Amino acid sequence: MKKDLTRGSITAALCSFAAPMILGNLLQQAYNLGDTLVVGRCLGDNALAAVGSTYTLTTFIYSIIIGLCMGAGSLVSYYGGKKDPRKLADVMSLSLLMIGATAVIIELAALAFRPQILHLLKTPTEIMSLTSDYVRIILIGICFIFLYNYYSFMLRGLGDSVTPLVFLGISSAVNILLDILFVAKFSMGIKGAAWATLISQALAGAGLVVFSLVRENSLCPQFSRRLLSRSLFGEVTRMSSAACVQQSVMNFGILMIQGLVNSFGTSVMAAFTVAVKIDTIAYMPAQEFGNAFSLFISQNFGAREGGRIRRCVKSSMALTAGFCAAISIAVNIFAAQFMQIFSKGGEVVQIGVRYLRTEGAFYVGIGVLFLLYGYFRGVNRPEMSLLLTVISLGTRVILAYAISPSVGVVGIWWSIPIGWLLADIVGAVIMRRSLKTLGDT
Numbered sequence: 001m002k003k004d005l006t007r008g009s010i011t012a013a014l015c016s017f018a019a020p021m022i023l024g025n026l027l028q029q030a031y032n033l034g035d036t037l038v039v040g041r042c043l044g045d046n047a048l049a050a051v052g053s054t055y056t057l058t059t060f061i062y063s064i065i066i067g068l069c070m071g072a073g074s075l076v077s078y079y080g081g082k083k084d085p086r087k088l089a090d091v092m093s094l095s096l097l098m099i100g101a102t103a104v105i106i107e108l109a110a111l112a113f114r115p116q117i118l119h120l121l122k123t124p125t126e127i128m129s130l131t132s133d134y135v136r137i138i139l140i141g142i143c144f145i146f147l148y149n150y151y152s153f154m155l156r157g158l159g160d161s162v163t164p165l166v167f168l169g170i171s172s173a174v175n176i177l178l179d180i181l182f183v184a185k186f187s188m189g190i191k192g193a194a195w196a197t198l199i200s201q202a203l204a205g206a207g208l209v210v211f212s213l214v215r216e217n218s219l220c221p222q223f224s225r226r227l228l229s230r231s232l233f234g235e236v237t238r239m240s241s242a243a244c245v246q247q248s249v250m251n252f253g254i255l256m257i258q259g260l261v262n263s264f265g266t267s268v269m270a271a272f273t274v275a276v277k278i279d280t281i282a283y284m285p286a287q288e289f290g291n292a293f294s295l296f297i298s299q300n301f302g303a304r305e306g307g308r309i310r311r312c313v314k315s316s317m318a319l320t321a322g323f324c325a326a327i328s329i330a331v332n333i334f335a336a337q338f339m340q341i342f343s344k345g346g347e348v349v350q351i352g353v354r355y356l357r358t359e360g361a362f363y364v365g366i367g368v369l370f371l372l373y374g375y376f377r378g379v380n381r382p383e384m385s386l387l388l389t390v391i392s393l394g395t396r397v398i399l400a401y402a403i404s405p406s407v408g409v410v411g412i413w414w415s416i417p418i419g420w421l422l423a424d425i426v427g428a429v430i431m432r433r434s435l436k437t438l439g440d441t
Contacts (some may be wrong), residue, residue: 002158002159002160003016003017003159003160003161004159004299005017005081005159005295005296005299005300006081006299006300006303006305006308010308010311010312010315011315011319013296014292014293014296014312014315014316015319017159017161017292017295017296018161018288018289018291018292018293019161020161020162020164020165021156021161021164021165021288021289021291021292022284022285022288022289022292023165024152024161024164024165024168024169024288025284025285025287025288026281026284026285027165027168027169027172028168028172036048036051036052036055036273036274036277036342037179037341037342038179038180038183038184038193039051039183039190039193040274040342040343041342042183042184043183043189043190045266045267045270045343045348046126046127046130046266047127047130047189047190048270048273048274048342048343049124049127049266049269049270049273050127050130050131050134050190051134051190051193051273052269052270052272052273052274052276053118053121053123053127053131053258053262053269053273054131054134054135054138055273055276055277056121056251056254056255056258056276057117057118057121057135057255057258058135058138058139059251059254060248060251060252060254060255061106061110061139061142062142062145062149063244063247063248063250063251064102064106064244064247064248065099065102065103065106065142065145065146065149065244066145066149066247067240067243067244067245067246067247067248068095068098068099068102068240068241068243068244069095069099069146069149069150069152069153069240070153070243070244070247070291070377071236071239071240071241071242071243071244071377071382072091072092072095072099072150072153072154072157072236072239072240073153073154073156073157073295074157074239074243074294074295074298074377074378074380074382075091075095075157075235075236075239076088076091076092076153076154076157076158077156077157077158077295077298077299077302077378078298078299078301078302078380079091079302080157080158080159080299080302081298081299081300081301081302081303082302082303085218088218089218089222090222090224090226090227090229090232091232091235091236092154092218092219092221093221093222093223093224093227094227094232094233094236095150095236095240096150096221097227098236098237098240099146099150099240100146100150103142103143103145103146104143106142107139107140107142107143110139110142111136111139111140114132114135114136114139115132118131118132118135120259121255121258121259121262122259122262122263123262124262124265124266124269126266127266130190133189133190133191133194134190134191134193134194135194136194137191137194137195137197137198138194138197138198140198141197141198141201141202143205144198144201144202144204144205144206145201145205146205147205147206147208147209148164148167148168148201148204148205148208151164151208151209151212151219152164152208154212154219155212155216155219156292156295157295157298158216158218159299160216161292163208163211163212164208167203167204167207167208167211168204170203170204170207171200171201171203171204171207172200174199174200174203175196175197175199175200178192178195178196178199178200179192179193179196181196182195182196183196238382239377239380239382242382242383242385242386243377243382243385245386246373246382246385246386246389249386249389249390249393250389250392250393252393253393253394253396253397254393256397257396257397257400257412258272260400260401260404260412261409261412264409267347267348267351268351268409270343270348271339271343271347271348271349271350271351271352271355272351272352272355274339274342274343274348274352275339275351275352275355275356277342278331278338278339278352278356279355279356279359279360282327282330282331282360282363283324283327283363283366283367285323286320286323286324286327286363286366286367286370287366287370289316289319289320289323289370289371290320290367290370290371290373290374291370291374292374293312293316293371293374293375293378294373294374294375294377294378295378296312296378297309297312297313297374297375297377297378297379298377298378298379298380300312300378301378301379301380301438306438309378309379309435309438310435310438313371313375313431313435316371317368317371320364320367320368320370320371321364321367321368323367324363324364324366324367325363325364327363328360328361328362328363328364331356331357331360331363332356332357332360332361335352335353335356335357335360336349336353338356339352339353339356351409354410354413355413358410358413358414358417359413359414359416359417361417362416362417362420362421365417365420365421365424366420368420368424368427368428369388369392369420369423369424369427372385372388372423372424372427372428372431373385373388373389375431375434376388376427376431376434379434379438381434384427384430387426388423388426388427389423391419391422391423391426392419392420392422392423393419394419395415395418395419395422395423396415396416396418396419397415398415399411399414399415399418399419400412400415403415
């Protein structure tokens with residue numbers, strides 16, 4: 001199942017490597033999408049708003065762990081391209097210890113400060129109890145999220161994007177079945193939706209660990225004195241922490257937007273909950289393509305294939321722009337129908353449609369930004385990805401808080417594509433200079 005991304009047709013290799021990652025992320029969205037659909041239809045708009053408020057919180061927490069795993073995966077891909085198995089093994093072993101310890105600390109802290117976090121997010125009083133019940137169970141699954149994402153990024157770094165998809169597909173199917181069983185049949189309420197997600201996350205995480213340790217010898221931890229090397233520690237910390245901060249800043253900005261959205265009331269909260277799910281699924285293929293693109297760049301950067309990297313950038317930009325433009329058209333045409341899948345409320349649907357037809361017209365902006373993030377991670381300049389995230393999210397948050405009090409919630413919607421555009425301009429200028437300096441074998 002492994003692919004050598006330094007040889008063969010660029011477009012074919014990249015697309016075949018990206019396809020399982022794209023499908024895998026679609027299935028991952030099914031975890032929360034299943035909750036949203038069942039909860040919205042069976043439990044009403046208050047429960048839907050509670051799940052939505054929790055979604056932004058858990059996404060922020062997960063982003064810390066996913067960012068750490070993503071950075072470590074880039075290093076694995078780089079040393080795989082360099083054909084350096086010893087350094088590759090050291091990177092995997094040290095990152096397992098570091099990220100695993102971080103995941104445990106985050107889980108304990110999130111559970112301990114759950115009430116304070118919900119108050120900080122301005123969770124309305126009428127849904128506080130529902131939100132607290134749901135998030136308490138969901139937070140227990142943080143360590144399973146770590147296990148799945150760590151081994152997923154390690155396998156992808158080695159060129160295997162199919163195996164994580166298989167385990168995620170199984171767990172997603174289990175999640176949907178348990179949602180229906182716990183909520184619709186056994187009437188367990190919002191807790192039933194949470195338990196369905198937790199059980200399916202545990203299945204994906206534990207299953208992928210067992211497979212990886214049994215079938216992939218290079219993923220078995222090898223603890224030795226080399227892991228105490230200051231240079232190795234610095235390298236793993238730099239790549240992982242930069243990707244982690246980037247993902248965290250991105251989702252912290254979204255979390256701040258959620259707090260602002262919450263101040264407009266339950267109907268806006270429910271609409272935002274549904275619209276963000278639709279939004280995420282709409283441009284998710286571009287996001288995962290950007291992650292695959294990053295690993296492709298990283299392997300070729302390790303192999304010093306500068307010409308191949310330049311050709312890959314050119315073809316990837318064209319593919320992403322075409323896809324995102326098509327998705328924007330589809331979302332604008334079918335916005336109302338998409339909203340009505342999840343909510344029966346007329347006001348909720350109207351608010352969500354306005355969001356999708358404003359922000360959804362500019363998916364090309366976020367598609368290009370995902371490629372810029374991936375490029376800079378791939379050439380071992382993760383700080384640049386962080387800078388672009390700060391520009392994009394900083395613009396979004398500042399504009400949203402500045403103009404929404406006077407123009408209403410539509411000010412939040414317009415701030416999003418403006419942030420994308422500014423980050424794209426800065427990133428494109430810097431990437432163009434970087435491409436000129438790449439060496440060839």
